[in-house]
Amino acid sequence: MDGALQRRLIETVATRIIAAADELTRLDQAIGDGDHGFNMKRGMEAVLADIEKLAGQSLPEALKTAGMALVMKVGGASGPLYGTLFMTLGKELPERPGRADAVRAFGAAIEAVKARGKSERGQKTMLDVLIPVQESLGRGEAGAIRRIAAEAAEATIPMLATRGRASFLGERSVGHMDPGARSSHIMIDAVAELLGGGA
Amino acid sequence: MSAAGNVGIVIVSHSPKVAEGAADMVRQMVGDSVPLAWTGGDPSGGLGTSVELILGAIDRAWSEAGVVILVDLGGAETNSEMAVEMLADERRGRVLVCNAPVVEGSVIAAAEASGGSPLAAVKRAAEELNGG
Numbered sequence: 539m540d541g542a543l544q545r546r547l548i549e550t551v552a553t554r555i556i557a558a559a560d561e562l563t564r565l566d567q568a569i570g571d572g573d574h575g576f577n578m579k580r581g582m583e584a585v586l587a588d589i590e591k592l593a594g595q596s597l598p599e600a601l602k603t604a605g606m607a608l609v610m611k612v613g614g615a616s617g618p619l620y621g622t623l624f625m626t627l628g629k630e631l632p633e634r635p636g637r638a639d640a641v642r643a644f645g646a647a648i649e650a651v652k653a654r655g656k657s658e659r660g661q662k663t664m665l666d667v668l669i670p671v672q673e674s675l676g677r678g679e680a681g682a683i684r685r686i687a688a689e690a691a692e693a694t695i696p697m698l699a700t701r702g703r704a705s706f707l708g709e710r711s712v713g714h715m716d717p718g719a720r721s722s723h724i725m726i727d728a729v730a731e732l733l734g735g736g737a
Numbered sequence: 738m739s740a741a742g743n744v745g746i747v748i749v750s751h752s753p754k755v756a757e758g759a760a761d762m763v764r765q766m767v768g769d770s771v772p773l774a775w776t777g778g779d780p781s782g783g784l785g786t787s788v789e790l791i792l793g794a795i796d797r798a799w800s801e802a803g804v805v806i807l808v809d810l811g812g813a814e815t816n817s818e819m820a821v822e823m824l825a826d827e828r829r830g831r832v833l834v835c836n837a838p839v840v841e842g843s844v845i846a847a848a849e850a851s852g853g854s855p856l857a858a859v860k861r862a863a864e865e866l867n868g869g
Binding site: 571573576577580609610611612613614615617618619621622654655702 | 780781785788811812815818
């Protein structure tokens with residue numbers, strides 16, 4: 539990946555999450571502890587502060603660096619979860635990935651997030667967006683990714699949370715979109731837009 | 738037995754006040770006989786937890802006998818597990834996160850550690866609070 543595109547990808551993902559901080563906080567206030575927007579904003583600001591370094595690194599190295607920044611700066615469970623996602627992608631992706639590389643690395647990253655959060659699909663978490671997107675990528679539906687990510691985030695609304703802070707609310711978690719699913723949707727949408735839906 | 742030979746205790750809460758208060762209770766119970774450190778709050782000082790601060794607390798409570806970490810809510814557990822994985826190889830296997838209530842677990846773990854019990858026994862003592 540050329541440095542200019544890599545820089546744009548990182549900047550776009552980070553700025554969109556920062557711009558959505560209030561929305562993510564509102565979603566998290568409904569079913570969690572209300573810190574997701576603020577935490578992700580702080581993490582992405584740390585990523586942006588490193589942009590010169592990140593733009594100059596290889597894609598795998600940049601993903602590991604960004605993941606570590608999220609681990610250290612986000613606070614809350616989303617830091618280790620997103621940090622694990624990005625660091626695993628960095629570990630698994632070659633410098634110039636094709637679609638098959640992306641599918642495999644994304645699958646490995648999802649497994650790592652599952653282990654970190656001790657969670658599975660269907661528990662109203664970021665996995666409920668990441669997994670359908672990875673599956674559609676695996677089926678070669680790169681052009682459908684933005685739609686699939688949006689639908690997957692919407693599909694968390696009627697789900698009952700059984701992991702994370704939202705699980706304390708039990709039935710009251712039903713009827714609200716999961717904030718982690720929404721932040722995953724925002725990131726995937728930004729990447730798919732810049733890469734033309736493909737990988 | 739000196740503090741250096743006993744298992745260390747790390748207390749991690751979303752609230753620095755809770756973490757510090759639990760640490761005060763531990764100190765009253767066991768004095769300086771166990772290495773003890775606490776951390777609470779996110780990287781900008783709000784409620785939450787921080788991998789970086791947890792790594793610092795593990796370092797302050799470090800004992801060659803190992804360290805147990807007591808946590809409150811989910812993010813504290815996830816961040817503590819992340820911190821453990823980021824430790825150097827020679828330390829990683831000697832730091833355990835306990836599934837126990839943070840205040841009671843800290844006090845029980847410290848009492849067990851102050852008697853010179855090994856790492857696994859200290860963890861088990863704290864987790865027995867859950868009926869395990």
